[in-house]
């Protein structure tokens with residue numbers, strides 16, 4: 362009886378404790394749901410924080426790897442070719458001073474240094490039609506930069522591009538942020554030349570720029586169908602026509618919906634190569650073409 366009489370009371374007690382249990386479970390479930398919501402991206406701050414942490418961790422790992430690599434394989438300077446001192450740097454401080462960075466008033470179209478303060482465009486951009494929106498380069502093409510570019514191209518000194526790509530992002534970052542483009546496209550070399558050399562220096566540069574900026578690289582969007590020997594006897598117009606026939610666009614390799622492209626090359630001299638590539642890409646439906654190069658010739 363007592364036991365029986367006690368049942369309801371016990372039951373109530375049990376009921377109350379069950380209610381407490383249920384409540385605790387509910388709280389747990391709510392917490393879990395919130396956690397799930399966080400991971401699903403419904404709380405953007407938390408997701409951003411996690412991404413930043415991940416990025417910081419990645420950066421620290423990259424720094425450690427860089428430091429270890431610089432001990433195992435010391436870096437060579439892109440100017441003198443000697444091992445860079447201090448370790449960890451990518452160029453000798455003295456050699457850095459010998460580089461001629463593009464500065465002062467520049468052509469609004471190609472980014473060449475202008476010889477005079479007046480005028481907005483260089484002679485080349487005034488005289489010739491440009492199918493690209495605008496572009497820019499890091500260095501003036503002179504003896505020092507020409508020697509460095511030749512080593513990259515013919516002596517497999519691709520490591521020099523690490524320094525040049527970082528400096529390009531640092532110095533041309535503002536210009537790049539104005540480029541409404543979704544992808545980097547390197548200026549291609551003929552497949553036979555690529556086989557012989559083992560790489561395309563423009564593609565190597567584009568890959569590094571892509572890694573630094575997060576923009577994808579599409580090396581298949583342009584192909585070189587003909588080897589073009591330097592044809593000095595031809596006029597600028599004829600040369601351009603010949604060059605145009607040497608490139609073909611393969612827009613099917615571009616990410617769907619690509620409207621803007623940044624062409625990447627090592628040297629911009631008269632601009633005829635970039636112009637030919639820009640025309641071919643525009644002909645294939647790309648709306649905007651920009652360019653970036655390491656070196657650029659003088660205003661002639």
Ligand SMILES: [Zn+2]
Pocket residue numbers: 438439440441442443452453456
């Ligand atoms: Zn040096």
Ligand SMILES: [Zn+2]
Pocket residue numbers: 468469470471472473482483484485486487
């Ligand atoms: Zn120009």
